Amino acid sequence: MIAGDFLSRPWVRALALIISFAVLVALLWQSDERLPPLEAESLRGPSEPDGFVVNGLYRSFDEAGQLTTLISSPRIEQFEASEVAIMTSPDATLIDKNTGSPWKLTAASGTFHQQKNLVELEGNVIVTRQISDDRQGTLETEQLTLDNESRTVFTEAPVTLTDGRTITQATGMTAWIDDRILELKSQVIGLYEPATSNSR
Template sequence: MSISDQLTRPWVRTLALLVSIAVLVSLLWQSDERVPPLEAESLRGPSEPDGFVINGLYRSFDASGQLNTMISSPRIEQFESTQLATMVNPNATLVDKNTGSPWTLTAETGTFHEQKNLVELQGNVIVTRQLGEDRQGTLETEQLTLDNANRTVYTDAPVTMTDGRSTTRATGMTAWIDDRILELKSQVIGLYEPANSKPQ
């Protein structure tokens, strides 16, 4: 009787299947005993996040319960060991507690440092604020740090500010959001365009 004839018998096929299952279970059991349990970070690698949020929204309120900061991002990745969260295309709104008028910040990427309550914005950072019915103030830079606890924004990078009538360039600046104070650090250059005179 040939081997192919023997394999066509039901009891031979069943026996072969049982032997295969026993070998598989034995291999799995031995592999579990030889490999020590690994932490989640070791399995995923140090550069991979612990979790992520799609279309995340972070809100911060002052002591009286009024909204003072809101940050949204299409994707936020969380790293528990360093207490960091990275954001793609973050969009932040800071509310002036005295006037209620918003400052809007956008960037290519952002990093939230949970322990320090800091947000570092990187790449094509743009800050806008309405100055009146017909004017808007804009600040552009490549890096900006938002200190949510002290309500300040600052950078050591070059900045360009426009308000519809003037352009100011400088290297480094600090702004106090609620006090509406701006301090430029160095290499300050200002260009002022006077309003057009009315025709006679």
């Protein structure tokens, strides 16, 4: 009966509750110390991005502050550990340093390697450039790499080039953007279409 009276006192119940809480905190603290720290990658899985950007825009400038490259994408997934960004439907504009004329690039997907400053484009890659007022040059391939440091684009895949008068097919290509030099590597086939006359 004395023990019952003792346990029914409010301060004893409060003290017992505090002790129980302290023991629970101590147990949780010790269990945390035994577990290895969980990294973001182990929580989300290696194939999931650290973050993503909607309607992202990437700009690159030369030493004089002039815009040289502009790349946009409706969704960019970022992987911090590998310093890689994966772009959906990238749309790029490369500015010719000498003439200021743009090269337009589109693809189904693209991977930006931040350390190397490389963009790998894949799937229905199309590059267009205005040759003259009435002619446009087009390059089509399934894979193309843009090296933003050397200002080159290159591929080992088959390519098709058209300029309104000729169609050229080859396997492998390197192009120097600012020098407007194009090197086709192998299996080059060209077809020339003469201008048609409306006179009879």
